[in-house]
Amino acid sequence: MTTRTSHDLTVAETIEDLNRRGFTGHFGVTADGLREFGTGVTFRATALRICECFRLEADSDPGETAIVYAIETDGVRGTLIDAFGLYADPAISEFIMRVSIAQTADSRGQVRAA
Secondary structure (H helix, E strand, O other), rough: EEEEEOOOOOOHHHHHHHHHOOOOOOEEEEEEEEEEEEEEEEEHHHHEEEEEEEEEEEOOHHHHHHEEEEEEOOOOOEEEEEOHHHHHOOHHHHHHHHHOOOOOOOOOOOOOOO
16 A cells, blocks of 8 residues: 655545546445445445555645545445544544555556645
8 A cells, every 4th residue: 555645636636536546435434334425335444455545735724634545345445534633533543443455456556646
């Protein structure tokens, strides 16, 4: 997995790029696991893989300081967004620590600004 830091892209631009690459689902952490909002299906941490991670730092807009995770499981690829730093959600941080890290075939060996 590659973690990329960017001062140039917004959260929306990063999500748009990931959507074009097939990460079209949107996840959120619940008490039961990670729920994909479109289908309502909830996944355990062991069923997921983090493919890429983007740390976005905006000097002028604290609302654009975030971490975007590109996550996949069997049949679903999507994103999970968390604040970065002081406003990070402890539930997301705890859950992410239990998810395995991998790369997809289309992200291996690529170095991109995100």
